Amino acid sequence: MKNVASLLVCLLPLCACDKKEEAAPQATPEFATPADARAYFDDLDAQQMRAMVSRDSAFFARHYAPSYYNCTPYGELNNKAAEIQTLLHGPWVTVEHIAPQFDIFAYSGNMASLTGTKRIKIRTPAGESFIYVRRLAVFQKIDGQWQAISGQGTLVQTRFVGQ
Structure with missing residues (x-):
């Protein structure tokens, strides 16, 4: 009982304080909903494919940070x-996003x-062919702008693996 009384004596000054401090203002979220965030990055990905x-x-x-690194499929x-x-000198003919059900x-x-x-449709000495790449891009907001800070591409097989 003596320990409880000692604890109350220590905590009493904290309770008696009338001054209330405001919590720091919270930053406004970048996107109103997770779906809005997803739409923004899907659009950025589509812009990269066109680029x-x-x-x-x-x-x-403009969209790759100075510290950007990428591990290529090779x-x-x-x-x-x-x-x-x-990316500028690749043999790209077309680049399209496929299998969105497997996106993360x-x-x-x-x-x-x-x-x-x-x-990705590419030109080769033997003619045009396709490669399939599983692509990861990591973004960070730097100085008010979303920039890619890293990426990785992995060649994937052309066979269907599931629904």
């Missing part, structure tokens, strides 16, 4: 400059990631 085909270096320079590690060169999207505060599958 690959049109060889739009300005898009990549196991190479590219920094921002090397990745832009790869995550968003929290100033970070987001998007994983999806791409079907």
Whole structure:
């Protein structure tokens, strides 16, 4: 009982304080709903696919952070400059998003990631063919702008794996 009385004596000054401090203002969320966030990053992904085909270096320079790194489907590690060169000089004819049912999207505060599958038509010495790539992009809001900070592409088989 003596311990309880001692605890109350210690806590009493805290309860007697009339001054109430306001909580720090909370930042306004970037997106109204998770669906809005998903739509924004899906659109950014679509812009990147168009930029690959049109060889739009300005898009990549603007949307890739200075510290950007990408692991290519062939196991190479590219920094921002090397990745832009790869994307500008690739044999891309078309790039399309497929199998959205297998996409993975995550968003929290100033970070987001998007994983999806791409079907890429390429020109080769033997003619045109397709490659399929499972693509991960990680984004961070830097100085008020969403930028890709890393990526990874993995070649996938062309066989169907499930519903």
